[in-house]
Structure formats: C-alpha cells, structure tokens
Amino acid sequence: MKHYQAKTYEARNSVGYQVKRTYALMLDALEPAFAAHGFTYMQYVVLMQLRSGAAHNLRDICVSFRHDSGALTRVIDLLAERGLVERRRCEQDRRKVNLHLTPAGLATCEQLIPLVVDRLNAAVGDFSRTELDELNRLLGKFIGGMERELARAAGAPDAAPAPVASGTPEPEAVT
Amino acid sequence: MKHYQAKTYEARNSVGYQVKRTYALMLDALEPAFAAHGFTYMQYVVLMQLRSGAAHNLRDICVSFRHDSGALTRVIDLLAERGLVERRRCEQDRRKVNLHLTPAGLATCEQLIPLVVDRLNAAVGDFSRTELDELNRLLGKFIGGMERELARAAGAPDAAPAPVASGTPEPEAVT
DNA sequence: GGATAATTGCTGCCTAGGCAGTAATTGTTA
C-alpha cells in the first residue's frame, strides 16, 4: 500500500522527518552526559554490545548498528588503549578478531548505563507500557521494511534478515 | 513511570537502539538515491523546508532539524552557488537572512521527492494506515519527551515548545 | 538613553564518519 504520494508529499508529516528529529534529539541528550564521563555514544555502544554478548567482533557491531567499519576500528583502538576492551585473534577463523570486555570495561558499562536509563525514562515518562511496546514494535517493523528495500536495491531480490551475533564465541588466542 | 531499570537494561530492547538503527537504515537507503542526482540528504532537507514554508531562514532549519548552524551555512552556500536558493537580507530584522527557492530549486524538489516517496512507501508497504499514524504519533510523543528532558537539562525548568517557523515571512531586499 | 544581553549568521579548527583500497584468511568451484 502506498501511504505517500509525490504530489501531496510534505516532509514534516513523514516518518522520515520524525526519525531524523528523534535521533538528533536523542544524541543531543546523551552525548553531553557521556562526555562528562569522558566517553562518546559510539564507545558506549561498543561496550554494551560486548557486555550483552550481542556482538563478538567488529563486523557484528557494524551490521547491527550500520556503522562504518573504518570508523569503528578507531573507536575500538581507543577503548583498547584505555584497557576497556581486549582484541584476540580468533583461532577457528583467523580473519576475525574477537573482542572482550575487561573488568574495567564492565565497570564502565555499569557507570554509563544509568545515564541512558535516566534520560530514556524521562523521555518516555508519560508513555503507557502498551504505548512503549507498540513504538518498539512499529520501529521494528519499519526497520524490517527498510532492510528489505535496501536488500532489493543491492540487487538481492530475496530479503536478507540481519544475521547479527550468533550464540557463543569461538575459542581464541591472545594476539 | 520508569520503564527502564539500570540493573536489567539491555540496549537491544530499548527505543534508543531502535531509533539509531532506523535512522542509519533510512540514510543508507536515501543517500545513494540523492547522490545519483548530485545531491545530499541535507541539501534536500533545506530545499523541502523552504518549499513548504516551514522555514524561512537558517535558524528555522537548525531548530527544526537540530542541525549545526555552521554546517548548515555551508550547505546553503552550495545551494546558492548552484542557483537553487537565494539569500536576501531581511529589512525588518537585519540580523536575519531570508532564504528563497528559485524556480530551479523548486524543480529540484519535484525531481527528488519521488525518490523519497518511493523508498518510504517500500519501507511502510505492509503498514496499515492506523499503524503508520500510530508510529507518527508515538514518535511525536517521544520527541516531546526528549525536548522536555533537554530543556530541563539546559536549566530551563519550564518545557520549551519548539518555536519553528511562524506564519508568513517578512519583507526584504536583495543583498 | 546607554550599557548589557540575546539573536542571527558566519568562519576556522578539529574530530568522527563515509569511501576506496589492501592484506590476510577462508570459501567455492572448475
């Protein structure tokens, strides 16, 4: 079904505008909080992805967050220098570099999470449980639609479900 | 009401993650389409804001899209060089520079809008009318919550509604 | 009315992100 039409299209009524504005506002609320602790949003993202086990290497995070791999390499460089993350070459597949949270990295997460939780709670303070669930569901559905559209544009007629992070990481050695 | 708790917080279940991912996907779908026509997303945004009358000067767009004013100055520079936008110093308030879409700029809009409409339609193809309306409503509500939180953090205890673009532009002279 | 503050738009500087190319490794296939 075609919800939008070129002839009557007004940017301010479209999800596109809303999403852009939502994201910008969210970053503006979060970045200063992270900066006060000496971190950035992307650094936080990397730490959290490792903590939850949602990602085990650079590519996982790239795919999940649609972030540039070059940029991410440098983010991880900094985290490694500060001793929050360890890189270990994977033994099973030596192309991979598995990432590990150090105790200091874990402690950083515990320190940063309340910043996010507080601000998100403030933003969704007058949402009912149902509304918040529905927002998440609809965003997920929108994401799915976008992914299908991107896969189509990339020349892959079959939809490609984002294959993020498998179960457990593989054995590895210190590099 | 506190929907999130620090102890049980998982990034992948939060709106934060969803919003970031949604925005990244949207840009990845739109930017190549614009690039094929020699434009960027922000250039499109500026043109559309002027076309709809939602913005009349640089600041309007900054506020509405939470975009950096320095960056936006340079975007408008390019559009002006290409003859798509005209800058005219406002006579009533000589600090302002009112922006105007030229016929070429308007034509550019007509050319770019279908790109956006097609991709948005593809993404929300299996949304019902109700679902899309609800997504817009909930994003709007989330935006409102974020704005209040930001206003609070900025030291203004009273919520500041985004004062975007008033009615009609003021008289002006060519600079 | 005159000092002070606020607003608008701009510039320079720095950093983060996008992009293309590369090396190392693994998968595929003739």
Added chain:
DNA sequence: TAACAATTACTGCCTAGGCAGCAATTATCC
C-alpha cells in the same frame, strides 16, 4: 588442487558535522 570470489579488519584520504568565537543587529533593563 589451483584459480577465483568472499569475508574480516585495517589504513589513508576527504567531507560533513560539532564547537567556539566573532561581527552585526536587535531586545532588555536600569
């Protein structure tokens, strides 16, 4: 098995965006 393609991570280069500071103009307040 040898050639070729695909994947992972990294590097250098360039651009767009964030930030601080500035000039011009207007609003505010004593």
